[in-house]
Amino acid sequence: EIESIGGSASFAEILADIERRDERDMGRADSPLKPAADAHLLDTSEMAIEAAFLAAMAVIDDALAKRNKA
Template identity: 95%
Template structure:
């Protein structure tokens, strides 16, 4: 099992089974904030959300290995 942003499209394009696990930026930011707080830290939700959105935009728009589901991937929206 491999996890990464281009595993199914670049690293292992011939894998028999591919999963594209996704969640909205807001859901991922909420999870990240809860993770930080569970370890005794503090953070700002808006800052986390903005960071996630910037990373997604950068990764989806890059010329080399853009973030996208493989054509034959099973989509899991968590």
């Protein structure tokens, strides 16, 4: 986005800014950034798009099955 409007962007600087922001947000006293109690973590970093989709669907199907049992 930055480069598309004529600016310059450094991946390392942007990543550092995001990491600083997240650390600040997670450590604040009021409303700290944290996952919801019922959140599911799905790391798709090493997955192809199809595998990521299928893994997400499995999480959803499992959650719905558990909800329907209750």
